[in-house]
Amino acid sequence: MGNLTGLLFAGGLGFMLLAIAGGLDFGAPPMLIGSAIQAQAPAETGATNIVTSVVLGYRAIDTLGELSILFAAAASAGLVLGRRHTSAGTQTEGGFILRTGGGILFPLMMTIGFYIIFHGHLTPGGGFQGGVILAAAFFLPLLARPGAKLHHSTLSLIEGFAGASFILVGLLALAEGKAFLQPLLIQDTLGQLFSAGTLPLLYLAVGLKVGAELASLLSRLAQTEASQ
Amino acid sequence: MTTIELWIALTLALMMLSAAVMVLLVKNHIAAVAAASVVSLGLALLFVLMRAPDVAMTEAAVGVGLSSLILALALRRLGLWEVDGKTVKPNPLSLNREKRDG
Amino acid sequence: MIPALTPELILYATAIGLTTIGLAGVVLSVHLFRMVLSLVIAEAGVNLMLVLAGYRWDAVAPILTSLGEQPAMVDPVPQAMVLTAIVIGVGVQALAVSILIRIRQRYATLDRWEVAERMDADIAATAGTPRDVSQEAPLGERPLPPIPAKRVDPSGSES
16 A cells, blocks of 8 residues: 555656656746846856856855755764764774785875865865765774864864864855845966965865865764774 | 777767666676666766766766765665675564566 | 657756655655655755756856856756755754654654644643544554543653
């Protein structure tokens, strides 16, 4: 009975989506905002990556909301899991390859993470991708040596500092007489590393915040007590 | 879209749909997590075809890497990490009713 | 080759198929971990659908390569939305998984109906009210929980 209802629900949902998708014009988006943004973004934000200029310029408040949702999710996951940590020994020690490789890979992953963050306004990439790579870099030693501990207080300090600086840059624009989070300091050097004004700073804040949040989340998940 | 892109998209679509069905049908939980990350991997490749390199990078880093890591860690904690049908770390509170669902 | 095999058909079928399979899995699955996995799949389908809505024929990726005349670009707004949606999705997954860990610690099972049953008994015991058993499905062969009104220990359902 329950299965039949579920299948009916899924079938009806598929049919509804099909009906909606049938009415869409594939390959010719009806939205006009995209082409308008494309025409004006290089002059207004100074970023060659249009997606970055949307994420941090035209829809920056959206990104701020996204960061707060991520913060709420990470904080409540930490709250649900509790503060109890296992002592070392419940998890098996990583093998020789994992330990050595973790040591070698850590600086490389840090480098590529920051590279992706700093070039977010020029090429594909940015704070979210680079932040995830940073989190993975910090989690790797933890995987190799179960006894190692991440400093949760340092992580939350980084996280809070990054979040505050994101808002601070927005308030700076407000002090300049512009709108909240409007891009500032547009230089005339399109395509250079130091261009796009405050966008790289915002992406750096996003990257640090995402990285710190996800790293502390991963270490919480790895170190909670196995079910008694 | 060129013809070769069409064929790549078709292959990826078939791979993703069959992996999605497998997530629901396969018995072993590790295999289910692996199938879910196959879906994410195909999605990242499709995003490249859809001219969305930013989204493809995010999906490759988050969906394939981090999400699978979180789910695998959770498998460990939930005592569902089983190879060849038996749990590696014997747990006194093993599931009293391991149901195969679908 | 089937003449109707267009990229439109393939991509929309994938997006709709993933969403439907994922939501069907959420509704049908008995194991709670399977439910989280189905949620992941449904999310993938929805993300694909959103990116598809901004696709444009013969367009390039939304990144400037030269300062001169710009070719047509894919709509960047849905891509920016999906970018944030993916990261939110992983946060939601982590939250769901940690709730699962707590459920497993407290009720020692991940079977959907059993967890609902024990949670129901737990809530009734905490509130001190008799349990509502008047649902149309009888309790059947499931082991009956102890009479809730007599229980004072809130963590008594640990096996």
